[in-house]
Amino acid sequence: QVTLKESGPVLVKPTETLTLTCTVSGFSLNNARMGVSWIRQPPGKALEWLAHIFSNDEKSYSTSLKSRLTISKDTSKSQVVLTMTNMDPVDTATYYCARTLYSYGPSEDYWGQGTLVTVSS
Amino acid sequence: EIVMTQSPATLSVSPGERATLSCRASQSVNSNLAWYQQKPGQAPRLLIYGASTRATGIPARFSGSGSGTEFTLTISSLQSEDFAVYYCQQYNNWRGTFGQGTKVEIK
Numbered sequence: 001q002v003t004l005k006e007s008g009p010v011l012v013k014p015t016e017t018l019t020l021t022c023t024v025s026g027f028s029l030n031n032a033r034m035g036v037s038w039i040r041q042p043p044g045k046a047l048e049w050l051a052h053i054f055s056n057d058e059k060s061y062s063t064s065l066k067s068r069l070t071i072s073k074d075t076s077k078s079q080v081v082l083t084m085t086n087m088d089p090v091d092t093a094t095y096y097c098a099r100t101l102y103s104y105g106p107s108e109d110y111w112g113q114g115t116l117v118t119v120s121s
Numbered sequence: 122e123i124v125m126t127q128s129p130a131t132l133s134v135s136p137g138e139r140a141t142l143s144c145r146a147s148q149s150v151n152s153n154l155a156w157y158q159q160k161p162g163q164a165p166r167l168l169i170y171g172a173s174t175r176a177t178g179i180p181a182r183f184s185g186s187g188s189g190t191e192f193t194l195t196i197s198s199l200q201s202e203d204f205a206v207y208y209c210q211q212y213n214n215w216r217g218t219f220g221q222g223t224k225v226e227i228k
Contacts, residue, residue, distance in 0.1 A: 037217065047157075047165065047208055049217035060215040063122045096164055104171035106212040107155035111164035 002026035004036075004097050004112035011118050012087050018117060022080040022097030029075045030055050035100045036080040037108060038071065040093040048093075052100060053080055089119045123147050123213050127220035133228040140196040142223045144209035149189045153212045156185055156194045159222075160205045168207075169194065199225070 008020035022036060029036065038050040051071040052060045061069050070083045080097060094116045098108035124147040134140045144154070152172040157165035167176040169185035172192060182197040196203055204227055209220040 039217075039219075046221045047159075047210075047219040049210070049219060052215060052217070063216065098164075101170075104174055105151075105153040105155065106215075106217070107167055107170035107176075107210070108157075108165070109167045109170075109176060111166075114164055 002099060002110045004099060004110060006095060006097050006112045006115040008095075008115055008117065010116060011120065013121050014088055014119060016087050018082075018084045018087050018091070020082045020084075020095055020097075020115065020117075022082070022112060024078050024080070024097075024099070027099065029073050029078060029080070032056075033102055035102070036073070037098050037100045038080075038082045039096045039098060039108070040091075041096070041114075042090075042093040045093075050095075051082060087119045091117070092119045093117060122216070123150060123211055123218055125209055125211055125218050125220035127207075127209055127223050129223060130221070131224045131226060133226050134199050135228045136201060137198050138228075140199055140203075140225055142194040142196075142207055142225070144187075144192040144194070144220050146190045146192075146211055148213075150211040150213050152188050154185075154187070154192050155210045155212075156183075157208045157210065158203075158205045159208065165208065196225075 035054045037052040053071045068085045073080045094114040096114045099110040101109045126145045154172045156169040159165040173185045206222045
């Protein structure tokens with residue numbers, strides 16, 4: 001059974017750095033057929049893709065947020081970590097991690113429940 | 122960055138009717154297009170990947186078509202559980218972008 005679960009702070013202050021952890025089970029972060037992505041969704045708004053990490057540790061980032069994002073993984077712990085620097089109230093959103101399957105065109109086939117992060121002083 | 126444009130923003134449909142949702146890419150994404158359904162308070166659910174392949178467990182009333190820049194999601198006969206927001210997503214050079222969503226509401 002594939003599961004993903006996000007964890008991290010519910011409240012961060014402006015200018016702080018956000019660190020979120022995605023703990024996965026039911027698949028390996030070493031599996032070459034899949035990776036893990038982070039996606040966010042501001043309240044009442046659309047989904048926004050943020051970053052992806054491959055099994056070989058290569059990374060891909062949103063063009064608009066690349067300077068603020070870092071994605072990494074700890075295969076032994078089955079965890080993927082996303083950091084976002086210089087947080088602003090507009091970054092208030094539900095942050096999801098998801099498994100990305102590469103077959104016949106990439107897609108996010110399993111999602112975590114999401115974690116709401118509020119940016120406020 | 123590839124921009125995905127979905128239309129219409131809101132679609133009002135009666136149960137049992139057919140719904141057709143459109144998604145346009147600002148440049149070709151080949152068949153690297155997925156569709157997701159999202160209900161309030163829930164994470165998105167994968168419906169279609171590779172533009173036209175249904176994900177595991179997705180009913181046959183959902184179908185996807187298109188390639189290049191123009192894509193369509195069709196729900197052949199809307200059920201009560203299908204009223205939700207639908208997003209298209211592309212991956213190009215391993216960067217993904219989502220459309221702004223189409224809300225399918227009860228007419």
